[in-house]
Amino acid sequence: MRLELVKRPQHSALFSAVSPFIALALTMIAGAIMFSLLGKNPLDALYYYFIDPLRETWSLHELAVKAAPLILIAVGLSVCFLSNNWNIGAEGQFIAGAIAGGILPVVFPHVQNVMVLPLMLVMGIAGGAAYAAVPALLKARFNTNEILTSLMLVYVAQLFLDWLVRGPWRDPGGMNFPETRDFHPYAVLPELMPSAGRANWGIVFALVAALILWFVLRRTLKGFEIRVLGQSPRAGRFAGFSASRMVMVSFLISGGLAGLAGISEVAGTIGQLQPSISPGYGFTAIIVAFLGRLNPLGIVAAGFVLALSYLGGEAAQISIGLSDKAARAFQGMLLFFVLGCDTLIHYRIRLAHSAPSKRTDVPQPSEPAEVA
């Protein structure tokens, strides 16, 4: 007896709705097994992961702080992934945005007025978009693999930031710590409710971006173009859409949003530039994008789930001494199950009894499932 995947005649609406939840459930089960293998009580671990961070107002604010960059980046990535462009370098675009936006408060600290913050945000978006334009141009002009180029540029950005904060941008009054001067008050992204917690305008940006992109993708001709080019490039060409222009557009959108996330993070949550400004938001956002089914509204929900896994990971570290690597592995399992469960949308599982094994010795006429 064995399992067989049988192609559905039409994709299942039921499973496209429930497959993220199945994935979540499977992740919990696999996570519980991993935690017990690590010698921890799995129920305790899951409690600290998923329940404890939701019990107090300040930690809900923390959740918003973590979710904001994830959502911002992931909605941008959804445009890329839907159009079949694989931007894996959002982490680098996030850093590029933070650096570009940080020029004003770090290099020109004496410029202090209400225009500074809007300018910083615009420069952050421009920085992220410009950095994403590199792999996009390479793909559109020379047909390079954007997965490799965008990924490698992440390390370039990380090392460049590291050099900046240790070298030219180091805080002159900072006792040689590798960090820039603190951003002045005009350069700080305000908190929404300072008395209740740290959540800042970043989460508002994220929600607005998600709403706008949801509208664009669902309702407009541009969204149609994105989906057509992603699913069927030849049909896209037949429709008169340009694939190479779409490479640029999708990378600029996702790079710009990642840059906005980067500048929001340093101007809001951190308040200065440091050697490391992201716990891997740009990579985790890939999970968020897929967990949200590449739908911006789904991504909002998925962003909070992954933000919870960050907070829960920290909580579990503190309270039961779980390694932070375990938290990363947990996120990885989530992506694995999300992608795995997506199979159920187009295929159903069948138990086959003693069916013939797959034959490979001759040219196959075609898939057995195909009806002639």
Place this chain on the structure above:
Amino acid sequence: MATTGAGVDRKREGKAGGLLTVRGLTKIFGTLKACDGIDLSIGRGEIHALLGENGAGKSTFVKMLFGALEPASGEILWKGERVSISSPGAARHLGIGMVFQHFSLFEALTAAENIMLSLDEKTPILKIAERARELSKAYGLPLDPFAHVGDLSVGERQRIEIIRCLLQKPDLIILDEPTSVLTPQEADKLFETLETLRDEGKSILYISHRLEEVKRLCDRATVLRHGKVVAHCDPRKETATSLARMMVGDEVQAVKRAAGGSGGEVLLEVAGLARPAANPFAVPLRDIRLAVRSGEVLGIAGVAGNGQGELFEALSGEVLQESAASLRIRGKDAGRLSISGRRLLGAAFVPEERLGHGAVPQMRLSENLLLSRHVTDGRALVGPLWTVRGGALAKAAARIAAAMDVRKGGDDPEAAALSGGNLQKFIIGRELDRQPSVLVVNQPTWGVDAGAAARIRQALIDLARSGSAVLVISQDLDELFEISDAIAVMHDGRLSAPLPIAEATFEKIGLLMGGAEPGHHAGAPLETA
């Protein structure tokens, strides 16, 4: 089909003692009975035709015979003994060989190397080449074992498949639509080979939906419809019409054609169009010239892979030309215009592939309507803020479905959920709905059932008669003769001068398809080696 050739009326019943007997063979896919209790028997030294429309269950049936599919029920008797054929290897071991419709050859390898790959035992390549050469001589299948497959014509590639099959010394050879890729002359050669094999006592199961060749070649026929056997008959005692009626059920409506209109203004004009090959296996286009007038249907015939796909891309604007003047639509230079620009001039296009080119498989019909209409009907379909007007789209999609009789499950299903014929009707209807003044269609009825095909052909003729110019690229000669006012032939990236339909014959067109220069004596034998 051409009726030249020998042995038309050679009556021979299969020698007593059937080679293969099939009883009640059934295969079910989901809720569909692809084959429903099929009975059939083939004697030794018999060419047995398996006739049926696309989707009648022919391919499913032979896949079960060849061990590629497992029957749900029924039995197969081979030389009087009950057998279960669990794999193609087992089938070949029994003595059943098969030549598939779509070849499985590596283009970068030689013929002999391709043959070697399919053999179970390890034989030196020179020995294989030797045996292949012997067989090719014995059966009149000229072939150079050391030629690279990439350089060979489709007919030659088919010979490799046949020789590969003969090397296994089969008693029964299954041929799946073997003439669909051949010129009439190449087909004639194939028939001679098959007749030689029959005379040696080998049996052949010949799958086709071409009635004339079945009448000419086959001793007996089994007709399938919707997975069931509707008749066993002697094709020589039937007429093409009676066979067609068995295949299709009710009478297929003949396409009505008013006298060909000509003398209208030229709406589509191509002059000196050339295009270098985009990759090593593509065909370069050379100095293509054609003109289609208002009211006219121009057919372009040709064996697959002679540049028809490249021509379509160049005409549609998916690939731009070097010079703007090489293509004129309604008198305006269009060579440098994108497909959208050409559509705005009044042209419409229907590509060969439905899924993935003419339509996005996972998108709904209404969305697929937007695919080719978003520029030309921007005002009706796209609202403020570039929002897509879902209501207008759904209404237009329903209108097209009704006009073309598109049968679908649900209001607005995904394109992939429709059968090939119904999706093709929708795609053609999508363009007709615009009343284009120029329509370019590539393979309008490829893989489409007879009813839908007749409807599509009638729609193309009606469009031309209403004053549009229609260019039809097709491999189906019957179709071109049915609807065209003139036929030009594509060979090796060149286009012949069009023959007015009154002067065109199968033989003339066939010679041009084989690459003969126009003006050659029509009866000249064709060099195919």
